[in-house]
Amino acid sequence: MSNMAYCRFENTLADLEDCESNFDSTESIEEAQAAIDLYRLCVTISRTYSLSDLEARLAELEAEDEDEDQDEDGE
Numbered sequence: 001m002s003n004m005a006y007c008r009f010e011n012t013l014a015d016l017e018d019c020e021s022n023f024d025s026t027e028s029i030e031e032a033q034a035a036i037d038l039y040r041l042c043v044t045i046s047r048t049y050s051l052s053d054l055e056a057r058l059a060e061l062e063a064e065d066e067d068e069d070q071d072e073d074g075e
Contacts, residue, residue, distance in 0.1 A: 003011045019038060026032040 019035070023035055023039075026035050
């Protein structure tokens with residue numbers, strides 16, 4: 001089942017943390033292969049997206065949220 005777009009990263013983060021703590025305890029060929037695939041995907045993500053760009057996006061969203069809060073407060 002896929003995650004809802006508005007909480008995709010929050011839900012996936014908890015799952016990834018669980019996977020990270022169990023990487024060396026896979027119990028089947030399928031799980032071991034999935035661990036390798038997950039690792040490769042994480043490497044691809046880290047090479048494709050820079051942390052500074054992601055942090056800049058967070059700052060933009062926080063600024064937009066502040067603007068909306070001020071508008072709601074009548075300021």
